[in-house]
Amino acid sequence: MLHLRYFVAVAEELNFTAAARRLHMSTPPLSQRIKDLENEIGQRLFDRSTHHVMLTPAGTALLPIARDVLEQVNSIPWRLSEATRPQRSTVFLGVPAGVHPELRERINTLAGLVRERFEVKRWPGATADLVTAVREGRLALTLARLPVADQALEQLAVMSERLGAVVPADRFAGRDSIALAELTDLPYVASPAEITPAYFDQLDRQLSELGIKKRIKLAHTGFGGAAEIISCGLAFSLSMLDAMSPMQGYRMENVTVLPITDFHPRLDTALLWHRDRAHGGDLEELVDAAREVFSEPLSI
Numbered sequence: 001m002l003h004l005r006y007f008v009a010v011a012e013e014l015n016f017t018a019a020a021r022r023l024h025m026s027t028p029p030l031s032q033r034i035k036d037l038e039n040e041i042g043q044r045l046f047d048r049s050t051h052h053v054m055l056t057p058a059g060t061a062l063l064p065i066a067r068d069v070l071e072q073v074n075s076i077p078w079r080l081s082e083a084t085r086p087q088r089s090t091v092f093l094g095v096p097a098g099v100h101p102e103l104r105e106r107i108n109t110l111a112g113l114v115r116e117r118f119e120v121k122r123w124p125g126a127t128a129d130l131v132t133a134v135r136e137g138r139l140a141l142t143l144a145r146l147p148v149a150d151q152a153l154e155q156l157a158v159m160s161e162r163l164g165a166v167v168p169a170d171r172f173a174g175r176d177s178i179a180l181a182e183l184t185d186l187p188y189v190a191s192p193a194e195i196t197p198a199y200f201d202q203l204d205r206q207l208s209e210l211g212i213k214k215r216i217k218l219a220h221t222g223f224g225g226a227a228e229i230i231s232c233g234l235a236f237s238l239s240m241l242d243a244m245s246p247m248q249g250y251r252m253e254n255v256t257v258l259p260i261t262d263f264h265p266r267l268d269t270a271l272l273w274h275r276d277r278a279h280g281g282d283l284e285e286l287v288d289a290a291r292e293v294f295s296e297p298l299s300i
Contacts, residue, residue: 001073003037004066006030007045011063014053022128071152071276078137078277088116091286092123094130094142096197097223098240098247102298103143103159103269110293118286127197134272140283141290145197146268154278155270156290159298163203163265164241166226168233169256178258180210187214189226189235203238203265210263223250231255238265242300 009019010030020027038045045059055063081089093107111120123130123139130142135152148155165178167186172178188207190200204215216235218225229235231252240247241257248257271290278287 001070003033003040004070006033007037007059008063008066008070010034010046010053011055011059011066014055016053067151074136075274075276076137078274078282081282088119089282090119090121091140091283092121092138094133094139094144095122095124096127096130096143096145097124098245099143099269100159100161100240100242100245100298100300102244102300106158106293106298107143110290113289113293114286120286131272134274137274137277140277140286141271141273143269144272145199146270147198147202148270148272150272152275153272154275154287155272156294157268157297158271158294159269159300161245161267161269161300162241162259163238163267164257164259166230166237166239166251166255166257168230168236169254171233172256172258175258177261179261180207180212180263183236184211184213187216187235188212189216189218189229189237191218191221191223191226191237197267199267200238206263206265223247226250227252227255240267240300245300 006019006023009023010016013019013022016027016031020030023030034046041062043058043062044056045062047054047056095107107120107122111118114120123133125133127142127145127148130139131144131148131150131153133139134142135150143158144155146155165183167178167183172182188204190196190204216229218229223239226235226237227250230237231254233254239245239250239257241259242248251257271294273283273287273290274281277283
């Protein structure tokens, strides 16, 4: 089963380094596991070169089979739970950092709507980890920062939040907005990749294309680390613009958030669940209630 998980990760990433990062392992052991799998089934699964990784015909044929096998195995816990569940089930809903209070209020509304059938409890984590937990049946639902690409999961858009520039307040005193051209001499600092949504990788590339070339990379620190750098006047970042966002709690002395006049990034959040559990499965009633509660996504 582990070898199939390794194979699917490499087949989806087509990059051993990216797949190893996704699997929380180093690249050489992953490469060896793929070779072991190829030896075991007697087929070469990937064409490898220094410039690209491509699926062979055998690899292309194996991919849907491997996904199906993994889905069946991942579904064992919740299928057993469905077979033995009590009348009222406790379900866990994943919540990434910085969820807006209006979105939390919608979650509370959902919990109240289904309280006779489900007890909804929140579970914190980074988006990537929460999505994995839903795929593997450890969480019933999760809020997730988009984009998320997973064919086994369904998505329901629930919120879109405008982002602004987090800048040193003394440098832009008295301002109510800012243009990108005013930030070109400041490095852009993002919080470490392990705690930020994949969308921020897209923003990083967009900023580079728009002339923001300097970067400061942080490691082993949280959102507060970026705020420390900005407070000292050494960099800028991007974060939620709305004053009610919990991310505003990371603001320090000499840090402010301003709208950008010529760049309008938005962070979108969706509610995700496993497709098989919603259509005739154990979560059908819960998902139907979620569709009702979030029939109109929030826009901040």
